[in-house]
Amino acid sequence: xxxxxIENYLKTIYHxxxxxxxxxxxxxxxxxxxxxxxxVTEAVKKxxxxxxxxxxxxxxxxxxxxxxxxxxxxxxxxRIWETYLANELGFGWDEVHEIAEELEHIKNDxxxxxxxxxxxxxxFDPHGDPIPDEKGKIQKxxxxxxxxxxxxxxxxxxxxxxHSTTFLKYLEKHELIIGASITIKTIEDFxxxxxxxxxxxxxxxxxxxxxxxxxxxx
Amino acid sequence: xxxxxIENYLKTIYHxxxxxxxxxxxxxxxxxxxxxxxxVTEAVKKxxxxxxxxxxxxxxxxxxxxxxxxxxxxxxxxRIWETYLANELGFGWDEVHEIAEELEHIKNDxxxxxxxxxxxxxxFDPHGDPIPDEKGKIQKxxxxxxxxxxxxxxxxxxxxxxHSTTFLKYLEKHELIIGASITIKTIEDFxxxxxxxxxxxxxxxxxxxxxxxxxxxx
DNA sequence: ATTAATTTTTTGGTTAACCAAAAATAATAA
DNA sequence: TTATTATTTTTGGTTAACCAAAAAATTAAT
Numbered sequence: 001x002x003x004x005x006i007e008n009y010l011k012t013i014y015h016x017x018x019x020x021x022x023x024x025x026x027x028x029x030x031x032x033x034x035x036x037x038x039x040v041t042e043a044v045k046k047x048x049x050x051x052x053x054x055x056x057x058x059x060x061x062x063x064x065x066x067x068x069x070x071x072x073x074x075x076x077x078x079r080i081w082e083t084y085l086a087n088e089l090g091f092g093w094d095e096v097h098e099i100a101e102e103l104e105h106i107k108n109d110x111x112x113x114x115x116x117x118x119x120x121x122x123x124f125d126p127h128g129d130p131i132p133d134e135k136g137k138i139q140k141x142x143x144x145x146x147x148x149x150x151x152x153x154x155x156x157x158x159x160x161x162x163h164s165t166t167f168l169k170y171l172e173k174h175e176l177i178i179g180a181s182i183t184i185k186t187i188e189d190f191x192x193x194x195x196x197x198x199x200x201x202x203x204x205x206x207x208x209x210x211x212x213x214x215x216x217x218x
Numbered sequence: 219x220x221x222x223x224i225e226n227y228l229k230t231i232y233h234x235x236x237x238x239x240x241x242x243x244x245x246x247x248x249x250x251x252x253x254x255x256x257x258v259t260e261a262v263k264k265x266x267x268x269x270x271x272x273x274x275x276x277x278x279x280x281x282x283x284x285x286x287x288x289x290x291x292x293x294x295x296x297r298i299w300e301t302y303l304a305n306e307l308g309f310g311w312d313e314v315h316e317i318a319e320e321l322e323h324i325k326n327d328x329x330x331x332x333x334x335x336x337x338x339x340x341x342f343d344p345h346g347d348p349i350p351d352e353k354g355k356i357q358k359x360x361x362x363x364x365x366x367x368x369x370x371x372x373x374x375x376x377x378x379x380x381h382s383t384t385f386l387k388y389l390e391k392h393e394l395i396i397g398a399s400i401t402i403k404t405i406e407d408f409x410x411x412x413x414x415x416x417x418x419x420x421x422x423x424x425x426x427x428x429x430x431x432x433x434x435x436x
Numbered sequence: 437a438t439t440a441a442t443t444t445t446t447t448g449g450t451t452a453a454c455c456a457a458a459a460a461t462a463a464t465a466a
Numbered sequence: 467t468t469a470t471t472a473t474t475t476t477t478g479g480t481t482a483a484c485c486a487a488a489a490a491a492t493t494a495a496t
Contacts, residue, residue: 002482027443039484041445046482058444058491089332102324108317114307220452244474257454259475264452276461276474 001046004105007074008033009043010052011104013063014071019138021068023060072136077112078104079125079132084115086126093126094163128159128214142217146194147210154183155215162212174203176213219264222323225292226251227261228270229322231281232289237356239286241278290354295330296322297343297350302333304344311344311396312386344396346377346432360435364412365428372401373433380430392421394431 012032016024026040033040048055052067063071081100085091091099113134116122124130128143149155157180160167171177175198185195185202192207205213230250234242244258251258266273270285281289299318303309309317331352334340341357342348348356359376367373375398378385389395393416400416410425423431 005483025443026445035483036485037444038446038486042483085329089329089336091328091332095328099324099326099329102326103321106317106320106324108320110309110313111303111307111317114309118307223453245472253453254455255474256456256476260453 001043001050003107005043006047006050006052007070007105009047010063010067010071011074011078013053013061014068014075017062021062023062025060029061069136072132072138074104076132076134076136077107079129080112080115080119080122082125082127083119083122083131087119092163093159096126126159127161143214144217145211146205146213146215147192147207149184149215149217151184151187154181154218156181156218157213158216159214160212161214167209167212170209171213174205175199175201176203176205181218182215219261219268221325223261224265224268224270225288225323227265228281228285228289229292229296231271231279232286232293235280239280241280243278247279287354290350290356292322294350294352294354295325297347298330298333298337298340300343300345301337301340301349305337310386312381312383312390314344315381342377344377345381346375346396361432362435363429364423364431364433365410365425367402367433367435369402369405372399372436374399374436375431376434377432378430379432385427385430388427389431392423393417393419394421394423399436400433 009029012029013024016022016028016032026037026044029040029044030037044053044055044061047053047061047067051064052070053061053063055061078100081103082096085096085099086093121133122131123139124141124143128141130138130141132138143158145161146155146157157176157178159178160171176182180198182196182198185197187194192210194205194207194210196203196205227247230247231242234240234246234250244255244262247258247262248255262271262273262279265271265279265285269282270288271279271281273279296318299321300311300314303314303317304311339351340349341351342359346361348359350356361376363379364373364375375394375396377396378389394400398416400414403413403415403420405412410428412423412425412428414421414423
């Protein structure tokens with residue numbers, strides 16, 4: 001098995017199992033990896049033989065500890081590169097993912113070490129996702145979606161997951177800019193729309209928009 | 219044909235034909251690419267069909283203009299990355315080649331543009347090799363091989379043509395580093411070995427090594 | 437519980453990139 | 467020029483990663 005293939009499978013299993021080694025099934029994997037389920041069956045069998053996953057026939061697959069370690073390392077590489085592309089080379093957050101998808105496979109520990117060093121050993125990438133350290137430890141963040149914040153709670157806008165011009169214009173109009181401190185005033189029961197206070201003004205935000213705004217709880 | 223395979227073949231043909239589209243044969247290619255000649259025969263046929271080379275049976279292969287353009291682009295990517303690794307991340311010139319060998323295959327024009335920009339659009343890499351510009355143009359220099367310098371003449375070390383770790387380590391040991399000013403003291407008649415003065419010390423260099431050291435005449 | 441729908445696995449087949457060994461071709465030496 | 471050596475090509479075969487379609491197993495619905 002090619003190392004790039006292994007890495008892509010492990011990474012995808014890691015993401016689908018949300019870090020906590022939940023069992024993932026072949027269809028999920030096939031969808032994410034853009035192959036047919038039969039291909040996945042073949043692959044997970046091989047990964048099982050390599051002791052990187054535990055694959056139980058007709059049931060599902062989960063990472064072993066060594067598979068998990070490897071996955072964490074790939075995620076680290078990906079996010080270090082994303083941070084580097086954004087912070088050092090001036091790429092936009094919407095551009096970095098695709099390039100990092102290729103760069104993550106360059107395996108040279110010293111390279112990642114140097115990049116991390118130059119960036120001041122960041123714990124979060126430009127999307128707010130945590131960067132595992134060299135040992136695979138992930139710093140817990142208090143970044144959540146605005147839609148998850150409870151009434152009366154305070155938070156600060158840290159980013160967005162939708163980079164469309166229309167959405168960004170909408171935010172600008174309501175002065176919902178990065179770094180803005182906000183307080184949740186009310187959450188409408190019937191449509192989950194939110195009224196929040198920002199710069200002393202009331203702003204109403206649809207639940208759809210709230211799904212796309214990343215905030216840090218305070 | 220996979221793009222990485224294509225790139226490796228074109229790059230190797232380019233290097234073996236010394237930039238001037240000399241015909242290269244299958245054995246040379248097989249040696250450099252670490253495959254057997256039969257594999258090369260297969261590959262050059264396909265590259266011919268792609269109009270990237272002109273392959274004449276039992277005779278040899280040379281780049282077409284579009285193959286040459288592509289090769290130049292790969293060389294550019296490789297050397298930009300080498301320069302970046304050395305200048306921005308503090309890698310030694312003996313380490314950069316190997317990593318650049320992988321990085322050169324990441325094809326994202328904007329990425330190379332940004333790197334070049336950050337480096338101030340360099341024309342030479344850390345080994346003294348010229349970096350083709352976006353159009354494939356190579357800046358001419360008064361760089362020659364150390365073996366071509368005459369007795370009593372002065373010059374400055376600008377690069378090497380052998381990037382093996384052993385050779386680079388050898389140079390470092392003798393303080394024959396990039397930028398060092400040297401003077402040719404004597405050239406031995408019978409084996410063409412050279413005694414030169416560098417940092418006020420006498421250093422003896424074999425003709426083989428002198429073939430691999432690029433200097434700028436002063 | 438039986439049918440229907442979904443998911444998974446098996447089976448057979450493809451393509452790219454490689455190799456080993458044999459055959460053909462070209463180059464060199466006697 | 468013939469023999470010897472070297473190179474190139476052909477032929478047959480392998481492996482990894484994929485797919486399509488059929489078969490088997492699981493899950494959901496009536």
